[in-house]
Amino acid sequence: MxxxxxxxxxxxxxxxxxxxxxxxxxxxxxxxxxxxxxxxxxxxxxxxxxxxxxxxxxxxxxxxxxxxxxxxxxxxxxxxxxxxxxxxxxxxxxxxxxxxxxxxxxxxxxxxxxxxxxxxxxxxxxxxxxxxxxxxxxxxxxxxxxxxxxxxxxxxxxxEVVNLQKKVLFITILVLLGGLLSAALISFHIKKAILGLEPKEIASLYQEKHAILESIHEAIIAVDKDGCITVVNETAHSILKIPLNMILRGKKIDEVIENTRLQEVVKAGKAEYDQELMVLGEVYLVNRVPIIDKNGKVTGAVASFRNKNDLTNLLQELSHVKAYAEGLRAQTHEYSNRLYTLLGLIQLGSYKEAIDFISKEVDVTQGFIHFLMKEIPDPILAGFILGKFSLASELKIEFTLDEYSSFKDIPSDISRDSLVTIIGNLVNNAFDAVREDIKAEKRVILFLTDLGKELIIEVEDNGSGIDPQVAERIFQKGFSTKKGGTNAGIGLSLVQQTVDLLGGTITFSTKMGEGTHFTVAIPKK
The missing domain is CATH 3.30.450.20 (PAS domain)
Known part of the structure; x- marks a missing residue:
């Protein structure tokens, strides 16, 4: 056809x-x-x-x-x-x-x-x-x-409705006939505008735009070999804060945005990937790809812009997955030890002790799970906290959920992933603090409450505390008091960023040699 x-x-x-x-x-x-x-x-x-x-x-x-x-x-x-x-x-x-x-x-x-x-x-x-x-x-x-x-x-x-409908039907028929005539005229003019070409012929002309489709589909700007803009999408208008009704096609790229390096890509004919570029105070990752025609000549270049915050969000998701995996690994390891203990008691013929051991474990586990289900009914948060308890047990840390905790009234518009990011990173930070301390008794206390107009999250540890000389820098990305570690300097930075996105506040108090107490307040509305 x-x-x-x-x-x-x-x-x-x-x-x-x-x-x-x-x-x-x-x-x-x-x-x-x-x-x-x-x-x-x-x-x-x-x-x-x-x-x-x-x-x-x-x-x-x-x-x-x-x-x-x-x-x-x-x-x-x-x-x-x-x-x-x-x-x-x-x-x-x-x-x-x-x-x-x-x-x-x-x-x-x-x-x-x-x-x-x-x-x-x-x-x-x-x-x-x-x-x-x-x-x-x-x-x-x-x-x-x-x-x-x-x-x-x-x-x-x-x-009366039927009588009016008859009149409407008559008008509708006239509109339909006019539409059919318009369709014929539109089809004729489109065929004339594309010089009578068929789809296969148009596809061969479309190949020079193939590089644009292959790039990251975020904000996109394309230029010709002279550096004049040929393509710019709505997202590009948005990040440049330029109204959509302002025509950018035909303007020099340097008049619209500086340091794009698109003309350099045209001259060199080589692509550049994941380069940082500051645009109106925001950092973007830019991919620059040359447009090459079927004869191998560079006829222009296309750039795609992606906000660097997207990578931060991805890092948060990966942190969640890692935290879940650690919790499952710790729980598996802990229960393996208990199974070995139970096996040894049975092999020794200590059946009464084995039964007592099972009863005690069941009572403790069921009691804690019952408390979690009652006071923290959200399955994501409850499962996450349960995993942290297993991890703490493996690390020989006394991790306690305050008996007065209650987290039932959480608005649906507050992301559970955001809460997991806040709680998980604060708890992990507390675990690291007590593990580095030489005290024999290592304690971390988590307190959650939804009373009033705010969600309150408190994490307290009895570690060595934070040195007052560096206390103001603990939320800076990349800064850490830990002695090594691949993700050092990321956790508290993510917490600060997530709390800010939720419109909340985070404060802390610390005393050298006694520990640190973090408090997060997130408004319900």
Missing amino acids: RLHTKLMAGICILIFVIVGIFEYTFRDMIEANLKHEKGTKALAVAEAISYMPDIKEAFYTKEPSKIIQPIVEKIRRQVDAEFIVVGNRDEVRYSHPNPKRIGHRMVGGDNAAPLSGKAIISESTGTLGPSLRGKAPIFDNGKVIGVVSVGYLQTDIEE
Whole structure:
């Protein structure tokens, strides 16, 4: 199938779909608007009648219907309503389009609200069939003495909808015919604009843009061999803080952004990857790739920009995975030791001691898990903390979750990954602090609470503390007091960054030789 035919068929199908959606949607809108109009009109008429002095005075005569019936019937014909019924507090009719039904009780079961003093619009079924009604209470000296019900039959409303739909359908057909004609004209002009080329022929011309598609699809800027911009996407506009309606195509790249090195790439014909570039105070990683035509000549270059913060987020995710893996490894190692102990007791015939050992382990484990499930019901946080307990046991660290901890009221918009980043890095930092200390008793205490308007996370250790001379630098990326380590200087920096993103605060107190206490406060809103 030729491109011209495909375009014609595609545009026609699109027009049919749009027209169908328009027809379906417009019908619902007509019906809804017509019901709203009729309901509002019925309520307005009912309220107007309820304020009429003659209607109120008639309630105190011997035969109210003789006064009320002529008045409301005249109004009913003027407003083209199907019925106007006036009834007393006992729902006995004083008026009705059918005089034989005067004196009988009103039907529909929707008089409770108006008899309590509220005007309403309702849909119900009465003696004349399903109808849309406006009902208003009749007040006299502040008391409800009766009710006015003005209604339009649903069948009449549906008939009006059908009549309007016929008109809409006629207009829709005209639009469809116009759309088909437009489709033919558009298809013809597109074929003319691309010089009658077919997709295979266009694909060969598209190859010189292939390098752009192969690069990282973030902010993208492409230039020709003279350094003039040929392609720039919306993300590039965004990072450069340039409005989308400002045309950049044709401008020199150096007039828009400095130090892109795109012209150098054009001259050298060599790609450059993951180079840092400062743009308006933000650091971006830039890939620069030359555009080479089928003859091997460099006709331009393309650059893709990626915010360096993306790598920081990836590092956070990897930290989470590493923390989970460490927790699982520690738990596996710990339970292997316990299984060996149990095996030895059984081999020695110490069955009572083996049973006692199992009971004790079950009681301790189940008790702690029960406490976690009750006070920290989030499975991600609870599982993470449980893994840290296993790791602490392997490292011979007394890790305690404060008995008054409770973390139940965590807003759904606060990322659990962010909380894991904060808690995990603070706990890991505390573990490292007590492991480096020479004290025999190594303690780390975790306290979590969600009382009030903030989430509070506290981690306390009895390590050697933080030297006051370096205390102000502990949140700097790359700075660490640890003696070596591949990830030194990253943990507290990630905590600070995550807390800032959540709009929270982090403080700490420390005393040399006694330990450190970190406190994080994260607002729930």
